[in-house]
Amino acid sequence: MSTTSAQPAPARAPIGARAAISAKTLRTDRWWIEPVYTVVGLSAWLLWGIIHTVFIRNYYFIEGSGFHYLTPFFSPCVSNACVPAAAEFGTFVPASWPLVPFALLSLPFLLLFRLTCYYYRRAYYRSYWLSPPACAVPDGHKTYTGETRFPLIMQNLHRYAFYMAVLVSLVNTWDAVRSFWGTDGFGFGLGNILLVGNVVMLWAYTVSCHSCRHLIGGRLKHFSRHPLRYKAWGVVSRLNAYHKQLAWITLGTLTLVDLYVLALSAHWFSDLRFFN
Numbered sequence: 001m002s003t004t005s006a007q008p009a010p011a012r013a014p015i016g017a018r019a020a021i022s023a024k025t026l027r028t029d030r031w032w033i034e035p036v037y038t039v040v041g042l043s044a045w046l047l048w049g050i051i052h053t054v055f056i057r058n059y060y061f062i063e064g065s066g067f068h069y070l071t072p073f074f075s076p077c078v079s080n081a082c083v084p085a086a087a088e089f090g091t092f093v094p095a096s097w098p099l100v101p102f103a104l105l106s107l108p109f110l111l112l113f114r115l116t117c118y119y120y121r122r123a124y125y126r127s128y129w130l131s132p133p134a135c136a137v138p139d140g141h142k143t144y145t146g147e148t149r150f151p152l153i154m155q156n157l158h159r160y161a162f163y164m165a166v167l168v169s170l171v172n173t174w175d176a177v178r179s180f181w182g183t184d185g186f187g188f189g190l191g192n193i194l195l196v197g198n199v200v201m202l203w204a205y206t207v208s209c210h211s212c213r214h215l216i217g218g219r220l221k222h223f224s225r226h227p228l229r230y231k232a233w234g235v236v237s238r239l240n241a242y243h244k245q246l247a248w249i250t251l252g253t254l255t256l257v258d259l260y261v262l263a264l265s266a267h268w269f270s271d272l273r274f275f276n
């Protein structure tokens, strides 16, 4: 049995033109959730970072028998105002500079690293700029120029920010190792676990960077001739699949360590000690 239809075929939009749909989007799911939590999460983290590094400058370091805790937000501590025990990389920033963070050597580069990160770019373009806020939702702007002109062309600096972030991660690694030795030799406490956990996550985020992946496996014509690089590229690629998650996890671990060291140095409570 054959079926026929007398209805005319719907008119097709010219190639390249948007379909004639009056609704702003046909999406019925809660597509706005992700932009909202991105704005809330990133804004809260930035706000806390500014408040602590600029306005609460007395609580960033504590040392005792078997521990030496410096928050990553103040590391390396290079201001003249740093406690001498915390300033292991020298002090050359005058304490009189009012709004300059104690960690002038690291914070600006870390900020640049995260601002130019491929994941964060996607996140803040969507959530702050609404460009576009989600897939299949119209852009919040009439024109789109991509990253072809100033200031967004500066996003190409990402690979250089990656090199700096590696150096900062080395400093953070030193802080984590150093945290086990206090005024009375070796010790082990909850603060050490937090600092080490944070630095492991920071390395995972840093090496899962797209620039790192390209550095290790990019421009190779034959993986078979570079077995070690191929292996490393495989590991980095697997981590790279979790780059977004690592971006958020590290914001959390950084804040957790920072709050913990702040609480200890403000004497709200004592470190939970397992040894010494």
Ligand code: FES
Pocket: 113, 116, 117, 118, 119, 120, 158, 162, 205, 206, 208, 209, 210, 211, 212, 243
């Ligand atoms: S740190 Fe995210 S892409 Fe490089």
